[in-house]
Amino acid sequence: xxxxxxxxxxxxxxxxxxxxxxxxxxxxxxxxxxxxxxxxxxxxxxxxxxxxxxxxxxxxxxxxxxxxxxxxxxxxxxxxxxxxxxxxxxxxxxxxxxxxxxxxxxxxxxxxxxxxxxxxxxxxxxxxxxxxxxxxxxxxxxxx
Numbered sequence: 001x002x003x004x005x006x007x008x009x010x011x012x013x014x015x016x017x018x019x020x021x022x023x024x025x026x027x028x029x030x031x032x033x034x035x036x037x038x039x040x041x042x043x044x045x046x047x048x049x050x051x052x053x054x055x056x057x058x059x060x061x062x063x064x065x066x067x068x069x070x071x072x073x074x075x076x077x078x079x080x081x082x083x084x085x086x087x088x089x090x091x092x093x094x095x096x097x098x099x100x101x102x103x104x105x106x107x108x109x110x111x112x113x114x115x116x117x118x119x120x121x122x123x124x125x126x127x128x129x130x131x132x133x134x135x136x137x138x139x140x141x142x143x144x
Contacts, residue, residue: 048133
């Protein structure tokens with residue numbers, strides 16, 4: 001993830017691994033390694049139109065108030081399928097999610113569509129999702 005972070009337009013600092021592990025305990029899951037690595041590099045990064053939910057940072061409570069735990073336990077409680085953890089939103093009501101099986105969040109990134117309550121796989125890993133998003137942005141710039 002280190003090689004990708006330089007391409008993301010973010011100045012957000014990363015979060016300590018202990019905060020990530022606390023979040024995992026609160027959600028009763030284990031995040032994929034790439035998600036953990038990204039949060040350690042940039043907590044609450046923006047990927048294209050997507051804003052990743054931050055991990056609650058005890059050193060920066062105001063900026064991480066809308067953390068991934070709050071989003072899933074309060075905001076989205078009962079809205080999305082039980083086996084999904086929302087990790088990002090795009091402001092239209094759609095969410096990027098990870099599927100959870102046996103307490104472990106898998107690598108594929110899914111799009112949950114609020115209007116149809118359907119999911120579709122967008123990328124096999126978070127890294128692939130970021131690369132695909134960057135390529136789409138570059139293509140849009142080249143079209144203009």
